[in-house]
Amino acid sequence: MTKNEPERMVVTRIFDAPRELVWKAWTDPKYVMQWWGPKGFTAPVCQIDFRVGGKFLFCMRTPDGQVGWNGGEYHEIVLHEKIVSSMYFSDEEGNRLEPAQYGSEHESIDAYDVVLFEDLGNGRTKLTFIGNETMQNAIQSGQFEGWKETLDKVAVVVAGMTQAK
Template sequence: MTEKTINEVERMVVIRVFDAPRELVWKAWTDPKYVMQWWGPKGFTAPVCEMDFRVGGKFLCCMKSPDGQEFWNATDYHEIVPYEKIVSSMYFSDSKGNKIDPAELGIEHEAIEGAYDVTLFEDLGTGQTRLTFIGNEPMESAKDSGQLEGWNQILDKLAAVVAGLVESK
């Protein structure tokens, strides 16, 4: 895993606008029963998701590939501004949430030293919400490794969950 400093590189940024109020997008992002429906790229499932959603808390989720391989992700929460912003550090882990080197899973991941993931929720005032995810990896690396495509697929799945919440409201 190569590390670069924040000022040396353009970070991965993924933006999506949802036809839903910010509260519903927030709910879909922060409630494990909904996260299990969208976590992971197309074809992946999330059979396990545990969240202690508070500053100092932890997220632990299993992503299962179509061929049955499990990938665990953990996240430490550093800052939470309800309905506006989440600052966290996400990493590959074992099933207990202990950090592991992505190379152990055959995954290339280039982290930016000192960078956290930032998720922003912006009420557009039109019944729509803009979600901006700023990752802790360089944009070029995210494109080359497929992470950017994966995050776009994840947000496609999130959009379907949010649409279901809007319909049931």
């Protein structure tokens, strides 16, 4: 980030679980379906082709039953360390839609999200999500709070995986 570039949205979470387990929760559709979306939202569909150039397709259902689709592509994967991807509004087939078609005022941009997985030792992992939104826009739009709630749900999934081991 340059001096004049606005601060990007960053959300972090510490998990009492090994990095490999947190990575699995983030990349395995079986687990992603349990945490995708903020509090009260569900994910009835999650398709992941987890490889560089691979695509993903997630459906998010609001508490009142409305559905929204997100498609995306993986651009960089460093096993157990880093995932770089792009995400966009899509239809149920994964075809890209302009944000205005979803009622969003955001412009369609090809920006990347970055997820970092840091081994803190003693079976603890720090996950850092760096979103493509500026921190100011993310706070104003509710996206920052939504990602914090989403990471709360990831923590519940990871805790369940830890207990199941």
